[in-house]
Amino acid sequence: MNGENKVSTMASMFAEGKEPEVLFWVGCAGSFDERAKKITKAFVKILQKAGTSFAVLGSEESCTGDPAKRAGNEFLFQMQAVTNIAVLNGYGIKKIVTTCPHCFNTLKNEYPGLGGDYEVMHHTSFLNDLLNSGKLKIEGGSFSGKKITFHDPCYLGRANGIFEAPRELIRKLDAELVEMKSCKKRGLCCGAGGAQMFKEPEKGDKDVNIERTEQALETNAGIIAAACPFCNTMMTDGIKNKEKEATVKVYDLAELITDAADL
Amino acid sequence: MQYIPNIIFLLLLVAAIGLFARNIRRMVRNVKLGKEEDLSDNKPQRWGNMARIALGQSKMVVRPIAGLMHILVYLGFIIINIEILEIVIDGILGTHRIFAPMGVVYDLLIGLFEILALLVIVAVVVFWIRRNILRLGRFIKPEMKGWPKKDADLILYIEIVLMFLFLTMNGADFQLQKMEVMPYVQAGWFPVSQLFSVMFTDLSAGTLILIERGAWWLHIIGVLSFLNYLYYSKHLHIILAFPNTFYGSLKPKGEFDNLESVTREVKLMMDPTADPYAAPAEGAIPEKFGASDVMDLKWIQLLNAYTCTECGRCTSECPANQTGKLLSPRKIMMDTRDRLEEVGRNITKNKGTFQDDGKQLLDHYIKREELWACTSCNACTEACPISIDPLSIIMDMRRYLVMEQSAAPQELNVMMTNIENNGAPWPFNQMDRANWADEM
Numbered sequence: 248m249n250g251e252n253k254v255s256t257m258a259s260m261f262a263e264g265k266e267p268e269v270l271f272w273v274g275c276a277g278s279f280d281e282r283a284k285k286i287t288k289a290f291v292k293i294l295q296k297a298g299t300s301f302a303v304l305g306s307e308e309s310c311t312g313d314p315a316k317r318a319g320n321e322f323l324f325q326m327q328a329v330t331n332i333a334v335l336n337g338y339g340i341k342k343i344v345t346t347c348p349h350c351f352n353t354l355k356n357e358y359p360g361l362g363g364d365y366e367v368m369h370h371t372s373f374l375n376d377l378l379n380s381g382k383l384k385i386e387g388g389s390f391s392g393k394k395i396t397f398h399d400p401c402y403l404g405r406a407n408g409i410f411e412a413p414r415e416l417i418r419k420l421d422a423e424l425v426e427m428k429s430c431k432k433r434g435l436c437c438g439a440g441g442a443q444m445f446k447e448p449e450k451g452d453k454d455v456n457i458e459r460t461e462q463a464l465e466t467n468a469g470i471i472a473a474a475c476p477f478c479n480t481m482m483t484d485g486i487k488n489k490e491k492e493a494t495v496k497v498y499d500l501a502e503l504i505t506d507a508a509d510l
Numbered sequence: 511m512q513y514i515p516n517i518i519f520l521l522l523l524v525a526a527i528g529l530f531a532r533n534i535r536r537m538v539r540n541v542k543l544g545k546e547e548d549l550s551d552n553k554p555q556r557w558g559n560m561a562r563i564a565l566g567q568s569k570m571v572v573r574p575i576a577g578l579m580h581i582l583v584y585l586g587f588i589i590i591n592i593e594i595l596e597i598v599i600d601g602i603l604g605t606h607r608i609f610a611p612m613g614v615v616y617d618l619l620i621g622l623f624e625i626l627a628l629l630v631i632v633a634v635v636v637f638w639i640r641r642n643i644l645r646l647g648r649f650i651k652p653e654m655k656g657w658p659k660k661d662a663d664l665i666l667y668i669e670i671v672l673m674f675l676f677l678t679m680n681g682a683d684f685q686l687q688k689m690e691v692m693p694y695v696q697a698g699w700f701p702v703s704q705l706f707s708v709m710f711t712d713l714s715a716g717t718l719i720l721i722e723r724g725a726w727w728l729h730i731i732g733v734l735s736f737l738n739y740l741y742y743s744k745h746l747h748i749i750l751a752f753p754n755t756f757y758g759s760l761k762p763k764g765e766f767d768n769l770e771s772v773t774r775e776v777k778l779m780m781d782p783t784a785d786p787y788a789a790p791a792e793g794a795i796p797e798k799f800g801a802s803d804v805m806d807l808k809w810i811q812l813l814n815a816y817t818c819t820e821c822g823r824c825t826s827e828c829p830a831n832q833t834g835k836l837l838s839p840r841k842i843m844m845d846t847r848d849r850l851e852e853v854g855r856n857i858t859k860n861k862g863t864f865q866d867d868g869k870q871l872l873d874h875y876i877k878r879e880e881l882w883a884c885t886s887c888n889a890c891t892e893a894c895p896i897s898i899d900p901l902s903i904i905m906d907m908r909r910y911l912v913m914e915q916s917a918a919p920q921e922l923n924v925m926m927t928n929i930e931n932n933g934a935p936w937p938f939n940q941m942d943r944a945n946w947a948d949e950m
Contacts, residue, residue: 254944254947254950256944273943273944273946275933275934275935275936277946278934278938278942278943278944278945278946279934279936279938279942279943280936284946284949287946288946288949288950291947291950292950303944303947304943305943305944305947306940306941306942306943306944308933308943309933309934309940310929310933310934310935312929314925314926314929314935315925315926315929316766317766317886317905317908318908318912318918318922318925318926319800319905319907319908319909319910319911319912319913319918320909320912320913320918320926321768321769321772321799321800321909321913322772322775322776322913323926323929323930325768325769325772325773325776326776326779326930327929327933328768329776329777329780352762352764352765355762356761356762356764356765357765357766357768360768361768361773401885401886401887401888401889402764405763405764405887405888405889405892406762406763406764406765406888407762407763407764408762432892433572433827433889433892433893435829435832435889436829436885436887436889438829438885439885440885440886440887441884441885441886441887442886442922442925443885444935445921445922445924445925445935446882446919446921446922446925447921448833448835448883449830449835449836449837449879449882449883450834450835450836450879451830451833451834451835451836451883452833452834453833453834454833455829455830455832455833455885457833458829458832458833459829
């Protein structure tokens, strides 16, 4: 960690008597998965550039319990939830931003009933706010004329009705947004949700991510924009399966913004 | 003697309504086998949902062709029912077209009914073609074999026959009015039936009366029979779509319920002052986690099952089904209803108590492979035009498998052990969570 761009933990801030504006909930994928860590770093660069005061929980963060709950283990979910809520409430957290729609959904919708009430934002909405308020500026142009298609994460779109924030970001990049056959409310899942990420799929004719990748390829977009680390993995695997790595890239919206902001 | 038709009519009416009421009572009893849940909150929003989704058919038009055709049949059904009112009053009182004194309004109403009847016929023919000639994918899935297919076709045939009887009755009436036979008073406008009443021109008044009366009786007997067919059919949605959309979930689709029974246990585990050896309260039965049979589901999930009309929009949007997996959300609903009916018949037979039949919803109807194929993406709940939620049943059954049976797929057990031990679904050390920051 270099001194200038130090990422503060809640514990260190708390010790200094400081309170960040927002807690960045990194999530398990964002913490450990090599690909997802790049998204985490990209988002942190943006937060630092925009001068947002933020902190992470670091080793005090633990899985929200989403995959356990969706696998049917309500016990494990609630154990995770009450432990996390104790930490969050202990620091008096009011606002959380996260790059993972699963963490976003769980924190926003399933924690209040267990005593955890926070204003929770997905990073695509947060990035839009930064751009709209002028705290962050991006050069249009680097993506102008390029076709980008957006894959709706189920837990962001259908589950929470956020369809426009990520699309607005793509428009701000000056790129041409092209929609897949199934999009927005009827967006097709990448195949990772409901704890499927952690198991082999049941037998069938095809994997869900391949079906979705085919829809993405039909758009002839050179970039598939994702807004979820798990969708990102599934779509990247799909592109590899189709041997299109040379022509089609999968990026998180945070990464596209860092590119455009020259970070 | 002259009152015999009135008496026969009244008896038929009372019998049909009585039978229907008995079936509805049975259905309500079965739905109440589900767990209680208070869904009487936010009334204005619930009325709004019902008005928009059921009455306004807002989600039907997501698929424009089927949606438009459905609206025609639906409007026909709702509006032609006004005519049923006149038929019933005529039947009881022995009158003929008792609303005729309404004059121009009556003419317009009858004209409207006829146009709608024609549109219903057109739409039903299109529906039949989609099912039997075009054979659209969602209508020929494995769960649609046998009775569900027959049921779907039968509904279409009954509707066609009823509409033709209605038009035949009017056509003959129109002819009799022209011949000034009493009691066929000059009333009504017959834009559709007069076109094919040309077939009746050479017939005598006696034959025409026979046709008119015959069609009138067959039509109303058909309507009353159809009413009683509903309970045995997927067509029950014409009634249940309304309560089902009213009681449908108001929460964001991503929000799954937090099991209260689990919350109590978790609080006890986290409470340092709790006595871990305390005996459970007298008579307390440990609550079963999740669902293996219909009685473990909530009442709204059982109402969902009766409401499902097997259109298959859920299944055609399901990513698992689209990629050839065994899961079909529609089948989850059909299985739930079939099992609930089986339990209901068991209760009726055993004078009000359920005798264990060695069966349950899990395994005997819904296979584990179906449950584990779900990605919880909510495509099914989004696709349902009347707020049915197959996903909640899948989740409740997974809960049973995991919390009561420890029967999760091995890879998921590994994931859950990792969360328990390391706070992440992968085997990484929690202390390393912020290592990425050092790489910046």
